[in-house]
Amino acid sequence: MEENEGRGRRTRVMIVEDERIVAEDIRRTLLGLGYEVNGVAATGDRALEMVDAARPDLVLMDIRLKGGMDGLTAAEEIRHRHGVPVVFLTAYADDDTIRRAKASGPYGYVIKPFEARELHSTIQMALHHHEMDRKLRESEQLYQTLAENSPAGIFILRKGRFVYVNRTMVEMLGAGPDDVIGTYITDLVHRADGQKIRGTYEGALKGEGPGKVEVRLRTANRFRWVEITTTAIQYGGERCIMGIAMDITDRRVLEAEAWRAQKLDAMSAMGMGLAHELNNIMNTVIGAAQLVHSRISDDDLREWLREIQAGGKRASTLINQIMDVSALTVGKAEHSAKLLIKGTIKMMGMSLPEHISVSVDVDPGDYRVIASPEELQAVVIRLVEYAIDRLDEGGTVHVRLSNLGGRTAEEYNLVPGEYISLEVAAPGAGLSQKELERALDPATGSGDREEAGLARVREMVTRNHGIIKVE
Numbered sequence: 001m002e003e004n005e006g007r008g009r010r011t012r013v014m015i016v017e018d019e020r021i022v023a024e025d026i027r028r029t030l031l032g033l034g035y036e037v038n039g040v041a042a043t044g045d046r047a048l049e050m051v052d053a054a055r056p057d058l059v060l061m062d063i064r065l066k067g068g069m070d071g072l073t074a075a076e077e078i079r080h081r082h083g084v085p086v087v088f089l090t091a092y093a094d095d096d097t098i099r100r101a102k103a104s105g106p107y108g109y110v111i112k113p114f115e116a117r118e119l120h121s122t123i124q125m126a127l128h129h130h131e132m133d134r135k136l137r138e139s140e141q142l143y144q145t146l147a148e149n150s151p152a153g154i155f156i157l158r159k160g161r162f163v164y165v166n167r168t169m170v171e172m173l174g175a176g177p178d179d180v181i182g183t184y185i186t187d188l189v190h191r192a193d194g195q196k197i198r199g200t201y202e203g204a205l206k207g208e209g210p211g212k213v214e215v216r217l218r219t220a221n222r223f224r225w226v227e228i229t230t231t232a233i234q235y236g237g238e239r240c241i242m243g244i245a246m247d248i249t250d251r252r253v254l255e256a257e258a259w260r261a262q263k264l265d266a267m268s269a270m271g272m273g274l275a276h277e278l279n280n281i282m283n284t285v286i287g288a289a290q291l292v293h294s295r296i297s298d299d300d301l302r303e304w305l306r307e308i309q310a311g312g313k314r315a316s317t318l319i320n321q322i323m324d325v326s327a328l329t330v331g332k333a334e335h336s337a338k339l340l341i342k343g344t345i346k347m348m349g350m351s352l353p354e355h356i357s358v359s360v361d362v363d364p365g366d367y368r369v370i371a372s373p374e375e376l377q378a379v380v381i382r383l384v385e386y387a388i389d390r391l392d393e394g395g396t397v398h399v400r401l402s403n404l405g406g407r408t409a410e411e412y413n414l415v416p417g418e419y420i421s422l423e424v425a426a427p428g429a430g431l432s433q434k435e436l437e438r439a440l441d442p443a444t445g446s447g448d449r450e451e452a453g454l455a456r457v458r459e460m461v462t463r464n465h466g467i468i469k470v471e
Contacts, residue, residue: 044069085130153245190216355394387426
């Protein structure tokens with residue numbers, strides 16, 4: 001018994017034959033082969049009515065029928081309305097009949113008289129081909145739906161001209177499909193990119209594999225950057241190119257901005273480095289002038305040394321301002337605060353006056369922080385220099401680094417996370433807590449260059465999600 005795949009029932013066959021005896025013979029043969037006969041019609045009109053109601057799996061159709069509609073016309077209508085496969089029965093095998101039969105899209109022919117085995121094999125082949133056609137149509141519809149609803153632009157080129165564009169590609173180009181079809185793709189890309197796109201699709205045609213290129217595509221009277229991937233396919237019986245286009249204009253803009261930011265960071269880092277070197281030189285000059293000033297008694301020379309010190313401090317203030325500007329443009333990154341602070345203090349130690357020293361005390365810990373290393377270094381330098389300037393009689397500036405954990409974030413309403421503490425103390429500096437608070441506040445500072453520099457410390461600490469306290 002013949003069953004349709006997955007249906008669990010016998011294959012239903014309709015017979016369209018105007019000779020009653022022949023129709024009955026065919027019916028008996030089909031039943032003997034295990035098929036279900038769900039209708040017999042003698043005319044084309046009646047066949048159409050019965051197919052509408054019975055919905056057979058296959059129709060056996062005599063080509064020559066009585067009435068106003070022959071089997072060829074009836075088969076075309078059945079295929080058009082229901083997509084039911086038709087196998088022709090005919091006693092006429094002349095070329096003209098075969099030619100007309102082919103035009104109606106049949107799935108097979110059986111020449112009368114026929115053997116049961118021949119009829120059976122023809123029906124099975126017809127059902128198989130029909131199932132393959134159905135799957136192919138579903139696949140084509142699926143791919144068509146995917147292509148038309150794809151967020152990427154999809155197109156097909158034949159000899160460099162558009163022969164297909166999906167909806168996204170049409171929207172990307174800002175033109176109607178009829179305006180695009182037949183146009184050379186090189187006419188729609190920037191003149192400077194024409195050779196790139198041509199080389200990409202020519203390479204794909206030569207079998208070099210999928211190609212990828214970024215070009216500027218003219219869209220609605222302006223150019224946008226698109227990334228096009230091309231591959232060779234068979235389309236309409238010819239070797240063509242299928243392309244997938246992704247609009248990457250926003251990505252290119254972000255990349256350009258990132259490049260400019262990197263360039264600015266590099267320039268700022270270089271400015272910061274130069275400023276540090278100049279600051280070291282000026283500290284050496286100022287320190288040397290102070291040392292000589294304390295050891296000579298000639299009033300004229302002492303006056304010149306005071307001028308040197310004043311000029312050195314003005315230069316140092318200018319250098320600090322350069323460091324501030326550079327620190328503003330350099331991005332934050334994760335790094336070791338312990339190594340940076342120790343390195344900074346070591347660098348400063350080479351230009352300290354003889355009567356001044358700086359000690360560094362670091363509690364155990366990793367001290368990985370996310371902050372601008374340039375600004376952190378600038379904070380250390382400003383605080384230590386300010387403390388040194390207040391130790392007129394000499395002494396030691398104490399720098400201590402410790403871990404605070406996560407409780408600080410809750411206590412001071414900061415961004416959640418682990419925090420570290422940097423303490424700078426100068427016993428004997430002679431500054432009260434109120435004076436330090438005033439110096440750190442840009443709104444209430446005295447306007448002194450050193451205090452202005454100290455006020456910027458608070459700005460840098462705040463900018464890196466920290467706080468500054470005076471005790």
